[in-house]
Amino acid sequence: MANTRRDHAATTPRGKVLFITIDQWRADAMSAVGHPCARTPALDRLAADGALFLNHFAQCSPCGPSRASLLTGLYQMNHRSVRNGTPLDSRHRNLALEARRAGYDPMLFGYTDTSADPTRHATGDPALTTFEGVLPGFRVGCQIQEDGGPWRDSLVRLGYPLEDGPLAAYQPVDGGAGYALGGEDAPRPIYDAEHSDTAFLTDRVLEYLTPRRNEPWFAHVSFLRPHPPLIAPEPWRSLVDPADVPLPSRPLSREEEAKAHPLLAWLQHKHGRPGVYTGHDVDMAGLPERELRQVMATYYGLLAEVDHHVGRLVSHLENTGQLDETLIVITSDHGELLGDRWLFGKEGYFDPAFRVPLIVRNPQREAREAKGVTVKRFTEAVDIMPTLLDWIGLDVPAECDGRSLLDFTRGQQPGTWREAAHWEFDFRDVASQRPETMLGLTSDQCTLMTLRNDRYKYVHFTALPPVLHDMQEDPLEARNLADDRAYRGIALEMAREALNWRMLHADRRLTNTVLTADGAFVRNGPRIGGRSDSAGSGAP
Structure with missing residues (x-):
């Protein structure tokens, strides 16, 4: 094609x-x-x-x-280059x-x-x-x-x-x-x-x-x-x-x-x-x-x-x-x-x-x-x-x-x-194991991701308690609402949005490519809303 x-x-x-x-x-x-x-x-x-x-x-x-x-x-x-010294895989475009x-x-x-x-x-x-x-x-x-x-x-x-x-x-x-x-x-x-x-x-x-x-x-x-x-x-x-x-x-x-x-x-x-x-x-x-x-x-x-x-x-x-x-x-x-x-x-x-x-x-x-x-x-x-x-x-x-x-x-x-910002922080130390030892975690459990919208900020940890802040009522982030019964619905919704974000942004380099009788067909469009930017093209 x-x-x-x-x-x-x-x-x-x-x-x-x-x-x-x-x-x-x-x-x-x-x-x-x-x-x-x-x-x-x-x-x-x-x-x-x-x-x-x-x-x-x-x-x-x-x-x-x-x-x-x-x-x-x-x-x-x-x-996946998560710390200073973690290799950046050469397969990635840059x-x-x-x-x-x-x-x-x-x-x-x-x-x-x-x-x-x-x-x-x-x-x-x-x-x-x-x-x-x-x-x-x-x-x-x-x-x-x-x-x-x-x-x-x-x-x-x-x-x-x-x-x-x-x-x-x-x-x-x-x-x-x-x-x-x-x-x-x-x-x-x-x-x-x-x-x-x-x-x-x-x-x-x-x-x-x-x-x-x-x-x-x-x-x-x-x-x-x-x-x-x-x-x-x-x-x-x-x-x-x-x-x-x-x-x-x-x-x-x-x-x-x-x-x-x-x-x-x-x-x-x-x-x-x-x-x-x-x-x-x-x-x-x-x-x-x-x-x-x-x-x-x-x-x-x-x-x-x-x-x-x-x-x-x-x-x-x-x-x-x-x-x-x-x-x-x-x-x-x-x-x-x-x-x-x-x-x-x-x-x-x-x-x-x-x-x-x-x-x-x-x-x-x-x-x-x-x-x-x-x-x-x-x-x-x-x-x-x-x-x-x-x-x-x-x-x-x-x-x-x-x-x-x-x-x-x-x-x-x-x-x-997007209606929110997202960031991640990896606090492992593969060589020394100091955070792992202090926190009782494995290296792969030393991770968090943050979802922050206009009103709330939710921090999800792999193996530590979550954090929820109401950025409108508490802009200094002094009170963790994650365990507050009145905010359980908000925490659940933010957790769902965080999961949706992670699923939506999984690596898709070849995901929207299919091999057909005419060769490789590619459809690469935006991840959210709108129409596809490309009706199809040749090799990715």
Whole structure:
């Protein structure tokens, strides 16, 4: 049968793509949505000139799994890279490989934290010793890993004194304790602002883009910040006054929180002393108020630094006449609790760990006419790959769980859309078995999924008690209603919806293919509502 897929015929790239991720960026950490301490003028301008998505959610955490969803368009239950270090099966299509089908040479600046598929590597291959691999299909423009890589090398060339160790570049000047051990101020890094990791990566991107103003390109820029270590050079170090920082949301005491659910007790135990935040072994949840405010102020300072360098990239596009040729997508892999619920990091099920910003600037005429639109519908990380593929003229692979967002950027409402957000979190530790031992579970029982609509949030665990919150009456998620007799009907309905979601989004790569006398017949349409997008085509 004749093959009608656009991606088989598309060999000439159209347009340009700038896809930016800002690591560990909370949804509320943006001045455009009213945060008093977020200094994000460049991002605000992009939001005003494009579309700002107000209810956008990551699919999972931590970094490796969340980026697997971003870059494959798959829910975690389908890509199954569930922890940092869990291999991403090479059978999955991904954003970079698909872009190559359209004639692009996708470039990576930063990292994707993709754990290599061991079935494609020989025993002893160094690729199997790290979770910091590169997603197949990307050509590396500049890779930044945990040890700093080329950025660290640049500091050495500039004469900065670096000690041994993966976090050596982030050590404070003169070994100063800073806020972590009761110091008066935030610690100072050894490097100046023009030599920071964020500045270095941006310089590499601009070096790549400068000679390519008259040709198509596809760049994925993955900024580390404001991911810890929380140490910032001036002027970002002192940009935000700690006295102005709102304190974390803590509706329950630390002890009450640990008793509220077994997972929360484990997370308090696991993340009680995350030295990566301060460079010191301190009880983060027990920080005095002054030090806590300073930690948070440094987070917002680092975010402001990223905003500044995003502004440099956008200014380059403006100055070279490329802005209206380039689709710009800016989001995060996951959020940051930043002390909320006595936790730091991005694990669990609370909104701040999974709700993230999303800005899409579509240069098409219809989107220019609708600029400044704010989208309140639930959108998810799995929608990013379909959006980018739609822009470059490719069909979205049938197995993708997300849908293109381009209609929203034009001020249009899709005929059918999801009524809830979904995310998953896998808390197993295959090597150490610490959570399994503490919670009395097997590794495969250390899983949860969350269904969150406008009113309720339901968290289903494989082998732990469920959680139900009324987000209208209890926006701080302080009261678990799962065992409340008055809410049994709601809990049952949410559980049914969660099961429906999981059944609907089971892997369908070949499910809608049938072998006939004329060969393989494919019917790949939307999963919900509407008509089929394709009456039939050739091989999948």
